[in-house]
Amino acid sequence: MGVAKINxxxxxxxxxxxxxxxxxxxxxxxxxxxxxxxxNGSEDYSSGRLQELDSFLSEAxxxxxxxxxxxxxxxxxxxxxFGEKPSMSIKDLSSLSKTTDAISVSExxxxxxxxxxxxxxxxxxxxxxxxxxxxxxxxxYPLEFxxxxxxxxxxxxGTIPVNQLDNWQNEVQxxxxxxxxxxxxxxxxxxxxxxxxxxxxxxxxxxxLEICSRNGMSRIDIPAELTGKVPDEVxxxxxxxxxxxxxxxxxxxxxxxxxADWVPVFRALSDYWSLLRSREEVFESxxxxxxxxxxxxxxxxxxxxxxxxxxxEYDSLTEVIKSQPMPDExxxxxxxxxxxxxxxESLTKLYGPxxxxxxxxxxxxxxxxxxxxxxxxxxxxxxxxxxxxFLYFVRKYKKMPSGMKQFFLLFVFSGFxxxxxxxxxxxxxxxxxxxxxxxxxxxxxKNMPIVLDPMNDPMTFLGISLAFGVVQIVFGLxxxxxxxxxDGDYIAAFxxxxxxxxxxxxxxxxxxxxxxxxxxxxxxxGKVLGITGALILIFTQGREKESLVQxxxxxxLSLYNVTAYLGDVLSYSRLLALGLATSAIAMIxxxxxGLATGIPYIGWVIAIVLCFGGHLFSVAVNVLGAFVHSxxxxxxxxxxxxxxxxxxxxxxxxxxxxxIDVSENVKNV
Numbered sequence: 001m002g003v004a005k006i007n008x009x010x011x012x013x014x015x016x017x018x019x020x021x022x023x024x025x026x027x028x029x030x031x032x033x034x035x036x037x038x039x040n041g042s043e044d045y046s047s048g049r050l051q052e053l054d055s056f057l058s059e060a061x062x063x064x065x066x067x068x069x070x071x072x073x074x075x076x077x078x079x080x081x082f083g084e085k086p087s088m089s090i091k092d093l094s095s096l097s098k099t100t101d102a103i104s105v106s107e108x109x110x111x112x113x114x115x116x117x118x119x120x121x122x123x124x125x126x127x128x129x130x131x132x133x134x135x136x137x138x139x140x141y142p143l144e145f146x147x148x149x150x151x152x153x154x155x156x157x158g159t160i161p162v163n164q165l166d167n168w169q170n171e172v173q174x175x176x177x178x179x180x181x182x183x184x185x186x187x188x189x190x191x192x193x194x195x196x197x198x199x200x201x202x203x204x205x206x207x208x209l210e211i212c213s214r215n216g217m218s219r220i221d222i223p224a225e226l227t228g229k230v231p232d233e234v235x236x237x238x239x240x241x242x243x244x245x246x247x248x249x250x251x252x253x254x255x256x257x258x259x260a261d262w263v264p265v266f267r268a269l270s271d272y273w274s275l276l277r278s279r280e281e282v283f284e285s286x287x288x289x290x291x292x293x294x295x296x297x298x299x300x301x302x303x304x305x306x307x308x309x310x311x312x313e314y315d316s317l318t319e320v321i322k323s324q325p326m327p328d329e330x331x332x333x334x335x336x337x338x339x340x341x342x343x344x345e346s347l348t349k350l351y352g353p354x355x356x357x358x359x360x361x362x363x364x365x366x367x368x369x370x371x372x373x374x375x376x377x378x379x380x381x382x383x384x385x386x387x388x389x390f391l392y393f394v395r396k397y398k399k400m401p402s403g404m405k406q407f408f409l410l411f412v413f414s415g416f417x418x419x420x421x422x423x424x425x426x427x428x429x430x431x432x433x434x435x436x437x438x439x440x441x442x443x444x445x446k447n448m449p450i451v452l453d454p455m456n457d458p459m460t461f462l463g464i465s466l467a468f469g470v471v472q473i474v475f476g477l478x479x480x481x482x483x484x485x486x487d488g489d490y491i492a493a494f495x496x497x498x499x500x501x502x503x504x505x506x507x508x509x510x511x512x513x514x515x516x517x518x519x520x521x522x523x524x525x526g527k528v529l530g531i532t533g534a535l536i537l538i539f540t541q542g543r544e545k546e547s548l549v550q551x552x553x554x555x556x557l558s559l560y561n562v563t564a565y566l567g568d569v570l571s572y573s574r575l576l577a578l579g580l581a582t583s584a585i586a587m588i589x590x591x592x593x594g595l596a597t598g599i600p601y602i603g604w605v606i607a608i609v610l611c612f613g614g615h616l617f618s619v620a621v622n623v624l625g626a627f628v629h630s631x632x633x634x635x636x637x638x639x640x641x642x643x644x645x646x647x648x649x650x651x652x653x654x655x656x657x658x659x660i661d662v663s664e665n666v667k668n669v
Contacts, residue, residue, distance in 0.1 A: 130234070368634065
């Protein structure tokens, strides 16, 4: 399995059936259309259909944007996020498209939206008027004097700093005398500005405005529609507010009814028009003559028979030529792995898919990630919670998107790994079985499979962690060696990867013999391998340099990179650190819960809350930590030895929908 074999198909299609052929290709979901070269001399595709579909999609998006807030969706947001959608056939969607006047519905909805905007604007304006009128309760004159004035009098209204009020009134009295009348709205002790107004004869307008300006008045224009006395205007605005709210409620009711009628329709049509648009985009990648359209596509081996079968009814009007990708072409990557490896593909996709023809690292990292996650979480109880939580969603939502399903199944596997490690280390919600007397009867069952207690013997667990690091790093070098041999790069295979393998193995045997961990008979073997590996590296690592001295110097200095490998191995100590952290946090939660039971009356309640809440929080935090650090070991320590990614995901022409599932495939629509 691994990276699927990709074929290149050239389709020569008569114009009379090209729409049906593209629909058939979309039905298979296994053809990625190849974009044509810009300078190939072919005519550019131009179709009013694409603009028409864009127009329909624009109207559908507006209708959904306006109506969805009013829509009571029978499918919950959680269920919809997990892939639960209503099903429709292409035939039904086509019929729905032909019988729905999207433009008319859109115009009706725009009228409703426009009126709602006007109502809300008016209500906002009225609110401002009401606030203003609340400041003018003491004004006895009609507001018309301030908003319009009369033939002989005018008025000005605004705010004046409180410390200028006396000076303003004195100037009005001294300068204008009986030709003006001022009024002030009572102010509070902490107010810095006061609302004030001035009525004056038209002939004194210049002096009145000058006085107000000199004393810092900020003018407030009274709206022209406010003409009556303040109590009358307050009553009128209140009545208008009630009327506008009634109209708004009526529009909202109409919008709710429209949402029930049209949201399901335009969700379906939005998906349908998007499918049709993706078909139209195919033609932009084709080459045209008067009678024939040429399309090119990448097709995996597993889809070839389906493609040929779907095109069989057009045999007389099509010609299909299959070929293999040329060396200078970059086909997309489709990863195909067995069921147990499938969930781990999400990790490779996060890093980047392999280039076509390269090694798929998913089966190689899967067992390591499985073990490392189990060691990092390291608790059987937490593993049960993790497995149960994610397995529930996988079983409940059968239509879950493939990418999401991969991710959830990954945590199902990881939870199972944690159960295994928890059983082997005796950790079940930390030391819960030992901490609480009512669970002591489970101790024989818990102790039966224990092979190591990391809390009491951390050095052994550290040794196991580092040993896994050595194994994975050496394995990564072996994979790199295989890749270079497969590509025919024998110098890189034996000089780079092989040299380091021999050198590192020699150093490990030498170190194990000296420390007494291995038999002294390995000492000589270690020396021979170490010297041999060092010589290989010295003679090959500087091969790109020009002078002999530079080659030799670069070769010798390359041996210093052994410290990088040592650092990589030490990175695996995080397996011990996270495993101990999980156990320690769980033990602290159990201890606090046990102490809480000693509190009179409510102690057991507090203990239960601490125990359940603490362990739920702990499992969430530690699952995240286990995932991140296990993944880091794959990306940084493992992938750096042989894998760089850089491939392109396989993105076929298919029924990619957001709101509905296409339940049956009907062509020629």
